[in-house]
Amino acid sequence: MRTDQPDHRLAIVGGGVMGTNIATLATGYGIPVTLVDISETALAKARTTIAQKSRHAQLMGTLPPDVPRGELMTSTSMRDVADATTVIEAVTELPETKAQVLAEASAVVRPGTTLISNTSCIPIDEMAASVSRADELVGVHFMNPSYLIKMVEVIQGPRTSEATMSSVTGLLTAMGRQALIVRDSPGFVINRLLHPLINSAAMLVEEGVASVEVVDGMLEGCLGHSTGPLRTADLIGLDNLVDSLNVLYERRRDESCRPCELLLAKVRDGDLGRKTGRGFYDYGKVAS
Amino acid sequence: MTSEQTMTAITAEAVEEALLSFLAERVKTAVEPDQDLFKSGLVSSMFAMQLVVHLEEQYDIAVIGPDLTLNNFRTVHAMTSLVLRLRNASDTAGNV
Secondary structure (H helix, E strand, C coil), X not given: CHHHCCCCCEEEECCCHHHHHHHXXXXXXXXXXXXXXXXXXXXXXXXXXXXXXXXXXXXXXXXXXXXXXXXXXXXXXXXXXCCCCEEEECCCCCHHHXXXXXXXXXHHCCCCCEEEECCCCCCHHHHHCCCCCHHHEEEEECCCCCCCCCEEXXXXXXXXXXXXXXXXXXXXXXXXXXXXXXXXXXXXXXXXXXXXXXXXXXXXXXXXXXXXXHHHHHHHHCCCCCXXXXXHHHHHCHHHHXXXXXXXXXXXXXXXXXXXXXXXXXXXXXXXXXXXXXXXXXXXXXXX | CHHHHHHCCCCHHHHHHHHHHHHHHHHCCCCCCCCCCCCCXXXXXXXXXXXXXXXXXXXXXXXXXXXXXXXXXXXXXHHHHHHHHHHHHHHHHHHC
């Protein structure tokens, strides 16, 4: 029934990089969005960011030109997600934070509301323990920028129902995305491969084996990657990357996932990547 | 530099020269005025938006509506034409 439901009403919790990405994408496809964050200051900043990202999407021609933009509402109260058909959590990549947000959201929505975690590494079934109805929770790993990259990684947890999978597929189709479905595991597919690669790339710079530009240049020029691992790290956000590496390391004990000192130092210095204007590269000013 | 540029007449040569210099610094490669920056892989989609904001701030213009399209930013020539057209439009509006 829900797959045929054209009236999507999306609630997004967390107005950071990914929350604003997904809000830009959804409103660009005409879907109304309620964005929830902890303060009016954070919401005002998110509104500005969404306006900038909408311009970026228009520049790149990645949103349908003839669809009226969906309304963007903002709130500091989790109660305002109650009327949504789908809730997406896009908060910090810390298991306890995500669990708390999902528990609060699941307590106020109606049964049958799809709950999506935009986690990049945390197993879905770990978070399912915190929600009222585990079968309604699914992972969707949107890429960054979500409005430019069509493919998304969808994670079906062991308790995620087929009805929920149908619902999420319907929503993603309505937003012009294509889904590749994987089973639950720390880091899933993309970040189990990508995060150790980025960490190793940072280690090579730390050890003085090669410069940032040379490491990225190798992957781009020799292996055909469109963006090198360290430029990708800047796009992800180095704080988020360290959090995700910690999630992977704690669960898999894979040494290649233990955040290297250079990464940790950059996070300590506040050089978090594009969002702060500097990471492995200097962007001159805070990039939109 | 911004205030001086907005106060004096802006020529195609000046815009082109400033853009070539800006790009050479940012992409660390000399570019040609008619080189397709995106096709050549020199400029990413993220940098494209920075180019838009750079031109808006440098020349006190607003790139909106149908002008906000990648074709206007593909080459230094295209960006120069856009800047001059939008500057002329705002000058005309200001003189009314």
